[in-house]
Amino acid sequence: MEDYSQLELLDLVEDVDFEKWKCQTQSDTLTAHNLVSRIKDGFNKVHGGIVLDPVYQREYKFSIKKESSIIESLLLEIPIPIIYLSKNIENDILLFNVIDGMHRLNSIYRFLNNEYALKGLKILKGLEDRHFGQLPPKIRNKLEFNSQIRLVSIDISENPELEYEVFLRFNQETNPLTRQELNEVLYRSEFSFWFKDYVQQLIQDERFARLFNINEKRIRDKTINYFLYVVLAYYELGLIQGKDDTPQYVALYMQNMQKLSAAELEGKKAFVKDLLEGFRDFCDRLSSASKVPYLFSRQFIDKKPPKSLHKFLVSYVIPIVLSYAWLKKMDKLDDQPNRYSQVYEAIRKGMKKADFYNLGRASSTSYPTQYKCYEKIREELDHLFLK
Template identity: 25%
Template sequence: MENIEKLILSLDEKIKKASTRSLDISFNELLDMYKDDELNITPDYQRLFRWNQGTQSRFIESLLLEMPIPPIYVVEDENRKYQLIDGLQRFSSYLHLRGELDAGYLDPAIKKGDFLELQDCDIVEDLNGLTFNELPTSLKIILKRSYIRVEVVKKESDKKFRYYMFKRLNTGGEALTQQEVRNCTIRMLNPDFIDFIGKMNKKDDYQKCISNISEKQLLSGFGQELVLRFFSLKNYRDNFKHDVADFLTEYMEKVSDPDTKDFSFDYKKEEEAFNKTFCILNKSLGDKSFGRYGKSSIGSNFSVYHFEAICTGLQRIIDRINLDDDKHIKTIRKKLKKIKSDKKFIDVTTGGGKNSRGLLDKRIEIVAKGVSEIQL
């Protein structure tokens, strides 16, 4: 009985931290709010727009047919402006219809002034081939006056409540990578760490070292995830169990949450460690820093297991390495090549199922022990 009462009290306490309300707003009003900067979409979130033209067109067809559509979710900021946290695909489709979508990252790119040409409408096929300006006035009015339920998380709501709501809303529906979700959701707590990760991701030495990851991985935020792996394994490895995604998210939450106690992140010191690590690797192995060893040489490929092991293992001697000493760089190059060709290292970095704590520690220790033998 006592446990039940504690549970109810705990839930009541959380509910007190949530302040929400529901509004019915027309798409035309939403468009006006967007153009007046009263409804915002963060760049990280906007990049998650994935619907093709056929899917966008069928959504517009649904509005014309007055079909029920799911609500969208927004959070209210201190200035009472709204930030979209769920409903990106639907709202962006309407923006595209009206020529207001700016999505230069897409292939093909969409820019303001480009109007959606309806296609693949399968209920009213006569819509296909038309743009908004070519629709009869009556249909334009239907679209402008189409209402959608808007669930507002008010500014009085607790930041953590906003964060977890955004996180849960955006882990279903569209197939997003974990890092894409992190890039958007963590801003609900604090933007500093995710901005720092973005800054590190642009460093030249780092980019050259990871240049063999695929274009698809780049677009889905894998470069940023690798930066997060670097700091997570460097500073938080003792807390890793098995699930890498949960481990990375947990570390990011720890660093970003202003209420986290007994946990600090020295941005200046960590940036120096990151810069030095990838300067060493770029000078010694360049784009083959994380390549697997082939029959007689290192391949031009990318292994995340090599990334984890080499970046983390190298920290053991990072302070002893002189970036301006060519002998140091040559010695590091020779040692890393030897480690990559070692059968024990190959065994713990090849094939699937290598995410266990034991194997992670083993491959990191092989590198750490190997580089520790170097006489600098």
């Protein structure tokens, strides 16, 4: 910590606009009935509606047991934490985005829509396994019309960035975001909003699912989004001396996407779709030619079936993406089956010459490690196509 005098400390913060970051708030209390009505309005973009899933929100992760605990608290009149919303009073259609409390609101909304039965109740055990419609009328009405759900709305009209700042602070302190969830707030752009939707299309493809070892957890916490950004970043940026880990590449790529103009954005979308679908086809052909189902694992080198936790290693994505980029640049890709056997063997031989399989304590994603690996692969690819 620097040793500053009191006056020096004041000088360091004198340029900060404290008013800009001050939260102008308004409190309200809703019954569950009114809350559900407002959430339905939010889905339909009706004036005054509550939006559960603004673009920066994380995927819904509450278990039914946790959802049931919220309902039990309301029935017992035990306060649940305050819900924080944002509003921009300058908008013609004013909507309230959920900054903090999305899981609580979803729990209430889903239960009153009969989407789950109560589980794991601690006190009201007699209501176990009951949907909302199966509760006695007195209990239903108590939940729907006697519940007191406290909300605080923050006016972001003068500073839209305040919404994201509050979201980050709440979630980093109480319910930490995953690396990619944080990236998608910090580096949000029209491109990132589009890409988030595009990923949902990609994960339906069986070849992508196998290649990236996709599972429900990786979808929920945006890990699959992160892996695909790794592909994009290394393909377009190449290896950068001084940048020793994949998070730096992903952050830089996403920052670059924030700078795109409207015209550039449309071109970038088309480029990215062609790139990822072409990379999928390339990897699919490599996999077929080599009889290696999990390319992004040690199986690429030793051909041994990997353990479940090691079916996808991001360190193997990097040299394969770099190889694909070089082959595309040199126009060396074609549909000849034997060509992919040769390309696979060249990449594998380069990895083995770089001792990529046995790195000891060296970081597998660091610049020196990846540079050495790619250099050896390039030597093998040069030899293959120049012989």
